[in-house]
Amino acid sequence: MDAHARRLVGWVIVAAGIVVAAVGAFADQIGLGGEGPDEFGGKQVVAVIVGLAIAVVGLGVALWSGRPGSTEPSAPTPTETTM
Numbered sequence: 807m808d809a810h811a812r813r814l815v816g817w818v819i820v821a822a823g824i825v826v827a828a829v830g831a832f833a834d835q836i837g838l839g840g841e842g843p844d845e846f847g848g849k850q851v852v853a854v855i856v857g858l859a860i861a862v863v864g865l866g867v868a869l870w871s872g873r874p875g876s877t878e879p880s881a882p883t884p885t886e887t888t889m
Contacts, residue, residue: 809871816868820861827857 807815829838830853834845 812870813868816864816866816870819864819867821864823857823859823861823864825857826860827854830854830857 829836830850833847833850833853
């Protein structure tokens, strides 16, 4: 998989994680909660945590450089100039 496709997949995973976390957080308001409209239930907590974990994994996929032997995220490297 080339770097562009990997970055795209990573950002899609981030978006999916955010959606899972948002659905968990707003489950009562959208009619999915079972504990009552004013209670933040255990399943909602789990959904928010899982969604955020998915988003973090997606961020890792999106920002990972993919160079052999490299474990650091891809970032512009400063160029050295000598005078």
